Amino acid sequence: MDKLELLAPAGDLEKLKTAVDYGADAVYFGGELFSLRAGAGNLSIEQMKEAVQYAHAHHVKCYLALNIFAHNEDVLPLEDYLLKIKALEIDAFIVSDPGIMLMIRAVMPDAEIHLSTQANMTNYKTAQFWKNQGVKRIVLARELTFDEIRHLRAQQPDLELEAFVQGAMCISYSGRCLLSNFMIERDANRGQCAHPCRWKYALVEEQRPGEYYPIEEDERGTYILNSRDLCMIDHIPDLVEAGIASAKIEGRMKSSFYVATVVGAYRKAIDAYYQDPAGYEFRKEWMDELKKVSHREFTTGFYYNQPTNQDQNYQTSAYTRNYSFIGVVKDYDPQTGMAIVEQRNKMTVGEEIEVFGPHTDFFKQTLEVLLDEEGNAIESAPHPQQILQIKMEHPVSANFMLRKRKE
Incomplete structure (x- = not known):
């Protein structure tokens, strides 16, 4: 087939x-x-x-x-x-x-x-x-x-x-929506949608301007779109x-x-x-x-x-974000087990991280060895796109990614 x-x-x-x-x-x-x-x-x-x-x-x-x-x-x-x-x-x-x-x-x-x-x-x-x-x-x-x-x-x-x-x-x-164009002159049909369907709305009665009533379905909230x-x-x-x-x-x-x-x-x-x-x-x-x-x-x-x-989700338009993307592998030395990683979010020694790559299952490890680009030991990496060296418990390769569960 x-x-x-x-x-x-x-x-x-x-x-x-x-x-x-x-x-x-x-x-x-x-x-x-x-x-x-x-x-x-x-x-x-x-x-x-x-x-x-x-x-x-x-x-x-x-x-x-x-x-x-x-x-x-x-x-x-x-x-x-x-x-x-x-x-x-x-x-x-x-x-x-x-x-x-x-x-x-x-x-x-x-x-x-x-x-x-x-x-x-x-x-x-x-x-x-x-x-x-x-x-x-x-x-x-x-x-x-x-x-x-x-x-x-x-x-x-x-x-x-x-x-x-x-x-x-x-x-x-x-996707044939005119709401974005009508409300803020950003045409969804020309690539500029502002996603007003995710906004919070209220009801106004014609004879009572300025009095806003929430649009609700029982206890579920106001996100009707x-x-x-x-x-x-x-x-x-x-x-x-x-x-x-x-x-x-x-x-x-x-x-x-x-x-x-x-x-x-x-x-x-x-x-x-x-x-x-x-x-x-x-x-x-x-x-x-x-x-x-x-x-x-x-x-x-x-x-x-x-x-x-x-x-529909009537409670919130917010995303669920349980994990943070913290780094991407740029290179790996199989002799030392050290990976060169470009930081994407803060990581700290002692944290449990997950490592995953193409066509593989992820593995977990504790972040025990964290070095800066010059090889100096550091406790955390707070700087965007900082180049790091990290000891890996299993082999990886370029384009593997690191994530961690949010507290």
């Missing part, structure tokens, strides 16, 4: 390389213009060239998001941009605007087009329309159930289906059976630590399934890994049923 593709977000070059190292089959990223994550680091044209070379050297595909809804003022700059990136060996372009598809076809007639979830594709007739326009893959709207996906798959067996499996859910229809995060790691067989070709992780704004942890967990779950589909059993430790990065409570979204109040 064709294996389910694991598609990872790459907000910048470092995150792209992390996703590749930790087991992604494909990565998606934006350039400095024309993608829907203006706040992500994104990649310059030179960085895209390096990114594509790095990914392809590891047999990983690269998809470029050009999924804004273009205004007239965007057309000429986008045409110029396409000419500049024409020579890059990008595997596919993620697009929602038909005009942008026309521009890509004019510059790169053989380019592979993936329809962005922003296009709200929810039925097999619309899928047929986009197939007739030369689209190879549909990124499904988040509002589809498994039953609908199976029906669509049966009607359009030649189209690839991509679906989100992990990350933030938008309260608006497939605040969805839980999507998580489908414990439903891999259902994703495969429904005919989904690519499992997409949301999060181009997330950290390298997030990308490494989530990609690593899904890599293990997907590989375990294909090793023995009939005898596959989900392992709780994969879910435990996902809970070690910043997250909201989890939901399965629309896959099994219409979301209910159980899929």
Whole structure:
């Protein structure tokens, strides 16, 4: 059987390389213009060239998001941009605007087009329309159930289906939100969403200006638009059976630590399934890994049923952060067991830390030997991106990461 593709977000070059190292089959990223994550680091044209070379050297595909809804003022700059990136060996372009598809076809007639979830594709007739326009893959709207996906798959067996499996859910229809634009003139459909759905709201009666009443549902609070995060790691067989070709992780704004942890967990779950589909059993430790990065409570979204109040968090829009990302390994000497580590958060001698890397299980150890860059013993490392030397109890390599549980 064709294996389910694991598609990872790459907000910048470092995150792209992390996703590749930790087991992604494909990565998606934006350039400095024309993608829907203006706040992500994104990649310059030179960085895209390096990114594509790095990914392809590891047999990983690269998809470029050009999924804004273009205004007239965007057309000429986008045409110029396409000419500049024409020579890059990008595997596919993620697009929602038909005009942008026309521009890509004019510059790169053989380019592979993936329809962005922003296009709200929810039925097999619309899928047929986009197939007739030369689209190879549909990124499904988040509002589809498994039953609908199976029906669509049966009607359009030649189209690839991509679906989100992990990350933030938008309260608006497939991300087509005007709230940010209306409230603070930041257009969500041009990459500038301020996430007003996570804000706290109150009710004001027309004849009583200045009197604010909290919006509540019993004792649950005021966050009426605040969805839980999507998580489908414990439903891999259902994703495969429904005919989904690519499992997409949301999060181009997330950290390298997030990308490494989530990609690593899904890599293990997907590989375990294909090793023995009939005898596959989900392992709780994969879910435990996902809970070690910043997250909201989890939901399965629309896959099994219409979301209910159980899929919202009415108490807070804050993330759960039980672990701190404290360092990344830059080099390792197997003779001495010493690792060169770039600090990301404070660590102190005597603390218990966890160390994890690509395609491995994590291990715990007490931080006993901590040296600065010159080899002097220190008690703590409070300075951002400080270079350290740390004695490791087990072998590691570059791009392993260190974390610790918060008190």
